[in-house]
Amino acid sequence: MSVPPKDARPTDPIRVTVGGSAGTEPYDVLVGHHLLGELPRLIGTAARRVAVLHPRALAGTGEAVREDLAGQGYETIAVELPDAEEAKTAEVAAYCWKALGSSGFTRTDVIVAVGGGATTDLAGFVAASWLRGVRWVAVPTTVLGMVDAAVGGKTGINTAEGKNLVGAFHPPAGVLCDLAALATLPVNDYVSGLAEIIKAGFISDPVILDLIESDPEAARGPSGPHTAELIERAVRVKAAVVATDLKESGLREILNYGHTLAHAIEKNERYSWRHGAAVSVGMVFAAELGRIAGRLDDATADRHRAVLTSVGLPVTYRGDQWPRLLETMRVDKKTRGNLLRFIVLDGLAKPAVLEAPDPAMLLAAHAEIAA
């Protein structure tokens, strides 16, 4: 991602307001080009210090954002994080707390997260935990970050036992989705983000599926004809859900479609798989589970494999790992006691919970994704 020249004019952004819930303030997700000029407004006038957290891969961008904010009178620090999932650890969070502590970061100061979902998850968690909660602004630079991770206030880190097991609900003050950032994103990472967009299509907005199916090849990059619309539609799905149920006491679980198996795969692969790739396999598994449970029609179940494959996402996983995957799924956050729970579809855009499926059903669904 490059920072645009100072005189670059912002396009009129699409604005999606995420309604406040559970006593939190509403905030805007802006989708457009050259939106960094919006940062000072989101940081607010109470802040004296700003910490810009960014991954190593975006060192130039992070430094440019810091310099720009320094030029506007803030005391600034840039905190460089490891790339991707390596940032989501207790050690990296502790490193950030140290950086904030030594710069005298107070309750009115603000964290700005510039990066993909791993960066915004970690930075959001640091913001949630520092002094029991400071303001933060998300500047997602991946498709996945824009449509999912930066929106909704789920923040967190991984532990040795599994994915996102430590975290907090701490919504950002605003989200700036600068589509220009996507120009430098490797195609693999771009496509990984499509998995969450496709998830939004299956659980709520089937127009997303129609748009991707109309030209899957074009959907694989930022210059496709539907890029902004796909991102906007997915953001709207997420915004509507989290505004109703920030803390996942019910409805929000639908955003976890495909994730029960996905998180187990990610842990099994020591986080070397991109999240979206794992979610892709996880959605095919969930669709098969729905079909086997007699809840999902064949056409919709088959459509999962077809659309995910068409954009180049994986739909199978090593067949010899089932016992390990099952073990990890037992500590999924949707599990209650010993009761495994999965999000399935009762039809297109009709997500529902499947509780304690028969082990034979799970095994049969697994057989459909086993490579």
Ligand SMILES: NC(=O)c1ccc[n+]([C@@H]2O[C@H](COP(=O)([O-])OP(=O)(O)OC[C@H]3O[C@@H](n4cnc5c(N)ncnc54)[C@H](O)[C@@H]3O)[C@@H](O)[C@H]2O)c1
């Ligand atoms: N909090 C939530 O609600 C939520 C939702 C979905 C996913 N997530 C989390 O998000 C993470 C995945 O996010 P991701 O897919 O964005 O991956 P990521 O953050 O790991 O980024 C992928 C890679 O792209 C690099 N990168 C980022 N932006 C770039 C750019 N513009 N140009 C070039 N390189 C760039 C990163 O440094 C990294 O190496 C997972 O940890 C997942 O659990 C969280």
Ligand SMILES: O=C(O)C(=O)C[C@@H](O)[C@H](O)[C@H](O)COP(=O)(O)O
């Ligand atoms: O926002 C949510 O809620 C989601 O479940 C969105 C998911 O895409 C995302 O991967 C989330 O981080 C998963 O959360 P977890 O609670 O299962 O760790």
Ligand SMILES: [Zn+2]
């Ligand atoms: Zn996800």
